[in-house]
Amino acid sequence: MAVKNRREKRIIRHKRIRKKVFGTAERPRMAFYKSLNNIYVQIINDEEGKTILSASTIDKDFVEKYGFRGGKNIEVAKKLGEFIAEKALANGIENVVFDRGGFIYHGKVKAFAEAAREKGLKF
Template sequence: MAIKSRNESRVIRHKRIRKKIFGTAERPRLAFYRSLNAIYAQIINDETGETLVSASTIDRDYVAKYGKRGGKSIEDAKKLGQFLAEKAIAKGIQNVVFDRGGFLYHGKVKAFADAAREAGLNF
């Protein structure tokens, strides 16, 4: 058996998760992704294939509010979770289903999710 890279293993986990998670109009999917340089999150209606709300640590609005660009720390993940929740609630979205993107629910992923919950998103 060939040795898989870290990203290949993550993609396999993500596919396994996506079999069970589906975003609807009443409860869209909150998709999370982190790269080496930034953190990205989207709220997606999978029925129509439409992105309802998106945010990232390199987004202009995020940088204008928090003053720095990037996403390498847990603090940045917390800020992004709060920022995305505020944008979602402004659009009338309160209930979502969380898609961790194959990442382990630990560190930045957990910080992001907890901050989004505290800011008012239900999942």
Template sequence: MTMKTNRKTTTQHRHRRIRRKVFGTPERPRLAVFRSHQHIYAQVIDDVAQHTLASASTLDTELREELREIGTATQEAATLIGRSVAERALQVGISQVVFDRGGKLYHGRIRALAEAAREAGLQF
């Protein structure tokens, strides 16, 4: 039986493979990133309690003015979201996370978000 492969199924397989290894604990929660065509979302998740501890996205009302000039589907927007989620995580007392890129390749907007979160103080 041959399976038809396309970008979506390849991403889903990669995501499942990553999630077998990446698990968020209360001491070191998971920084999960979801990227759509127009937006990017980041959440800090405790998988044991199944609870989101901090989050940021290009749909946040606090960031809307800054995103209006640069757009929501850019690396600059991803940098802003990475910085924002890191600041919110540090406010709740989280400094170490494990990075979950959601099956996407580590380049472009995913990489920009990760590097901005590192610069803002998150360790991973």
């Protein structure tokens, strides 16, 4: 059966990635997701099945700090990468496994990842 559209292709890529990517307490998984209007990130311990940290472009703390409300351009992705890296380092998390959620490592995903690395998060 042929794949019909980009969304289905992304879901197939995401399933393939999730087979290989697993977060632990020492090195949790940083899951990235972008919708049509916003970007969401979670740092997850898959052993316990719990979300350790989360951030998004509609998060109250993010909006207060950077003045953005929603949006998902590259500039917002960079700021969100810096924001989640600061939160993670404040909670003692230095190393993570990056789960790009099936999205191609280009544009907003790349900008987010590079900004998080620049702030000191290792993956």
